[in-house]
């Protein structure tokens with residue numbers, strides 16, 4: 001009898017915990033599920049890592065963006081599972097952004113941006129900076145592979161404004 005009561009309590013606690021994690025996305029961020037991004041977006045985030053916790057940053061990297069449609073550096077080497085603070089600085093006269101994703105996600109997203117130029121991101125894996133501005137995001141990398149990034153301002157991706165973070169052991 002007592003045992004039954006205990007397991008019911010355990011199920012209740014587990015159920016509650018599960019709901020809490022789901023509701024908060026586990027990161028306390030603003031990632032709105034199922035809004036505009038559509039299929040496979042969260043799955044993609046697993047392959048490329050997840051939002052990082054600012055108090056657990058292992059390393060800060062600086063990336064410059066300019067009107068030549070380039071990131072500098074465009075290739076970043078990282079260790080498995082490393083949490084990076086990526087600080088972007090816009091040296092150009094137009095707005096740029098750095099959006100993390102798989103190559104397929106970014107390509108799809110870039111096409112969407114061309115059709116809806118005013119679209120704004122509230123993705124924790126994206127940071128935007130106007131002329132002369134600086135911005136940052138904190139991201140926990142996966143255990144291997146490569147994470148692509150790109151500027152999705154209309155036409156910039158197509159002009160080659162892309163880069164990648166290569167996790168040791170990745171390609």
Ligand SMILES: [Cu+2]
Pocket residue numbers: 069095096097151152153156161
């Ligand atoms: Cu750009």
